[in-house]
Amino acid sequence: MADTRFDALREQVRGQIIEAGDPEYDAARAVFNGMVDRRPAAVLRVSQTADVMAAVRFAREVGLDVALRGGGHSAPGFGTVDGGLVLDFAARRGVRVDPAARRAYAEAGATWADYNHATHAFGLASTGGIIGSTGVAGLTLGGGIGYLARKHGLACDNLISADVVLADGSFVKASESENADLFWALRGGSGNFGAVTSFEFQLHPVDTVHVGIMFFDATIGADVGAAYREWIAAQPEEMGAFLGFHQGPPVPFLPEEWHGRPVAVIGGMWTGDVDAGPAHWQPMLDAAPVLGSMFAPMPYPALNVMFDGLSGVPGLQGYWKADFLRALTDDALRVAVEHSPGIPTPHSANHFYPIDGAVSRVAADATAFPYRDVAFAPVIAGQWPDASENAANIQWVRDYWADLHQYSEPGGYINFQDADDQSRIEDNYSGNYARLAQVKATYDPDNFFHINQNIRPAA
Known part of the structure; x- marks a missing residue:
């Protein structure tokens, strides 16, 4: 009927x-x-x-x-x-750029590939996701870690205003000068406070960048990781690069015998003078034997979609876990190496994203995103095509996370967490949770918007 x-x-x-x-x-x-x-x-x-x-x-x-x-x-x-x-909102993917004011206006269905395509036409960008098919809305509202975070802060740090439909169906604008408490909560508090229909961002000059990808044998991943943590800490903020553990992908610059085998990877970009890029990558090339590498000047949007064929594939089975690390310790690296043989598919990965630099210069209570004094955001992203392998692969993610969590902060990055992480919600927001619950009570007292990592209204 x-x-x-x-x-x-x-x-x-x-x-x-x-x-x-x-x-x-x-x-x-x-x-x-x-x-x-x-x-x-x-x-x-x-x-x-x-x-x-x-x-x-x-x-x-x-x-x-x-x-x-x-x-x-x-x-x-x-x-x-x-x-x-x-x-x-998939049909609402428009992005308008005001190059003189260095502003971008993105609709709620836009992806970072959409956004970067529009802004790159003017030699501009702001911090977005690692995968081009990731949505602008979800990533920004959850904080927004990306390649440009060390230089320009999180995606939410670049948010200037947002158009929001509230739980009673009314429309408001949120910014530093209008509904400032709502604006504070939107920057990291996820979709708890309303349906955001448009975002206004600050843009920065970012055009051609020097991209680098290096693969190493995962068995020496602890040594590679130790070199990486010293290298990235010493690099100017123009360097945005993650450490990861993968199955070797079928790319031409990695020897075929390493395809499907556990590898450590360092990938990212240098956003300073392009000609200076090779010198900034060289210390990592000298740190350990490299299985394969690729370096090239590229438009920034090209890097943003480079991994879409691995991690940006719709329809894969998926289960994720996440934490924050105050330091990339030897113990954390040991855990990564121990669990790397179990990485289920080339679509799966463990990444450690640096979130120092500009991220740490924002006060912990300036936005809803509180973990400003940590150094890395690790994610364990399990993705595979065969549903019959769900139980085993979910267990791999959980076991890996359990071993890593003992060296981590209580909270984690909500954009990298799964549905069974709701019990961590107060830890995820640390000292900001009580204020978030008060803002929720003001704008959504009945918890109408609750299909999310839910913040319950304060009594």
């Missing part, structure tokens, strides 16, 4: 509403993580902000849960919900 509830909503929106039984339903309900198989009552392909306002009011009236889907990358599948209404 057809669900007639949505007839009223159709009269109030311009976007397409897709329900079970419609030919497009299965495609419309799919999210990035193939492990997530939820059946919403309907998916609204948002056409404009007015659609969001009407949909929120409608969902409140009929008692439907609402999930917000920007880029759709959420590992826990927070972009969908059983029996509820999904607001899908």
Whole structure:
């Protein structure tokens, strides 16, 4: 029997509403993580902000849960919900650039590939994700770690304002001068406070960068990691590079006998003078025997999509864990090396992202993102194609995380966490949690927006 509830909503929106039984339903309900198989009552392909306002009011009236889907990358599948209404922003991917003011205005469905394509035309950029298909909205609202973080701060540090539809369906703007408490909470507090429909960012001159990727035998990963931590700490903030552990990918600059075998990798970019790039990479080339490497000047957007074929593949099974490390200790590196033989597929990885420099110059309570005094954000990202291997691969992620967590801070980066990390939510926000709960009580006292790493309203 057809669900007639949505007839009223159709009269109030311009976007397409897709329900079970419609030919497009299965495609419309799919999210990035193939492990997530939820059946919403309907998916609204948002056409404009007015659609969001009407949909929120409608969902409140009929008692439907609402999930917000920007880029759709959420590992826990927070972009969908059983029996509820999904607001899908995939059609709202516009990015407008004001080069004179160095501002970018991104709609809620834009990916970082969309964003970087638009801003690069003017030789500008701001901190975005490591994967081009990651959504601007989700990454920014959760903090936003990326290659440019050491030089220009987190994505949320570059946010100037946001347009937000609140839980009562009203529209507000959040900035330092308007709804400043909401603006504070949006910068790291995730989708807890409303549906953000547009973002305004500060841009910086970033054009051609010097990209570097180096592979090493994972068995010497502890030595490589020790050299890396000294090297990255000594490098100017123009160097943005992570340490990772992978299965060797099938790339031409890695010998074929290493494809599928455990490797350590250092990858990233030098954003200073391009001609100076080789000299800044050289200490890591000298640190240990290199299996294969690639160095080249590239447009910044080219690096941002370089790993999409490995980690940016939709439909893979996925399970993630994350922490913060005050230091990349020998113990943390030992754990990484010990667990590297179990990396399930070339799509999986353990990365250690540096978040010092400009990130640490922002006070812990200046935004909702509190971990400003740590040095690295590790992520254990398990991704594989075969659902029959879920139990074993999930266990690999959990075992790895359990061994690493004993050397970590209590909290972790929410953008790298999974659905079963909800118990860590207070630790993730540390001393900022109480204020976040108060802001939640002000803007969403009924916890309408709860399909997320949820911050409950203060009593």
